[in-house]
Amino acid sequence: MSDLLDFHAPDGLLTRGTVLVVPGRGETPETYTRLGARLAFDAYRVRVLAPPGGTLTARDLTDALPAESTAPVVLLGVDAGAVALAALYARGDVPGADALVLAGLPAPGPVVPEAASWDEELGIRTACPTHRGRLTGDVGVRRGALAEPVPPALLAAAYAARPAVPTLVLSGELDPLADHAALAGLAKSLGRARYVLVRGAHHDVLNDLQHRSVAAEVAGFLETLREQLVPRVAVQSSAW
Template sequence: MTTAQQPAPAPRVWREPAGIAPRGTLVLLAGRGESAAIYQRFGTRLAADAYRVVAVPATTGHAEAAAADALATALADQETPRPLVLVGVDTGAPRALRLARRHAGAVDGVVLAGLPTRAPAEPAAGTEEEALAARTACPNHRLVLSREMALAGPADAERPPADTTPLGLPLLALHGGADRISPPAEALPRYRELGATSVVTVRDGRHDILNDVTHRSVAATLVLFLERLRLGAELPPLVEDATRADA
């Protein structure tokens, strides 16, 4: 049976706690070679804040169709909590952008994390430890990557987004300040070309910015974006630093 004939792995869903009204839905498109289980920590945390998370794995030959199917399922379900936000991680980011453009009237916002800036290349020489170090500084996430990447299969060959015209939707960009896989100097201009509402860099952050050592601060930044989005596409401010106010 060829790869294209094999059934695609099912998305993984983390739901809001029982008895708590859901506050929105995130359809997360995983990055190169990632299984949905890699986002267990992320999904659990966002679900605890009452945001439903649907993580779509990035299996070669299925990633594009699986992403489209997950979004179509969410859009078809009248019970899907709003706002509905696409979260594209690494090579999932170009897929999220394509889906957002295709369904601009139905998707409420987009989050991009670790947007790829270079075409796929042959793996660089080096140890597995060096490859993991480029992904994350978090020891727990390194263990998850070592296990789940082997189970997920080969990485997909997604390329950087060809269309960088403004997206026209609320867009949060999250990027590691020390990302060697997608250098900030290359990624940040692309986020701005896409019309990002907010571009956030994480000091010393590496490529897997949702799961790096700063995952708590990144999740808090994302939740604040979602809470503002619930108030409207213009993202009205929720919190302000009073120490900066004029005396």
């Protein structure tokens, strides 16, 4: 299984930006095939790393970025990958990036889900049958990984981080590993951040049943970055 998975903009279209994805506990780059393909269809270059075996370093990110990255460059972390990215920002040790996406950030305190079986772990992760099938069929996925605690010092650093770049925080409403109040507080403490709670979604918020809406939220964030955070679409009147 490769350490990197790449998705490119369709032939004939100019690349609109670069997204570097850091997966979470137990996942493989292939876990994000659906998201990568969707963002690439919108003309973004997407590269997915293998989850770091140890501490993620700024050098890891620098080495993983494509040689000619198109701005805006966005770092997207999931679960422990989100913790690792936020902790790098807390240390001021992160390569130049224009924005940050944190998805499925675990609670700041120790939370270990009670998953005695693979089916129970899938229930914590997702209700999407397609995603369940992908996780089950991928021999590289480490079952039981969600029970591995994230180092407390790393979690504390993540929640103490104050990245100056625009930051999108995504969390599933039904995620038993999340502390929604802490996430809302983190977003409010940042200068330029948006906290999005996805109704009915579980821990794998990018890959749950709502994945189309979540991908659209990420794509909208990418487009807004290109416009200095000024949305191109402004609703003037609506019945909902």
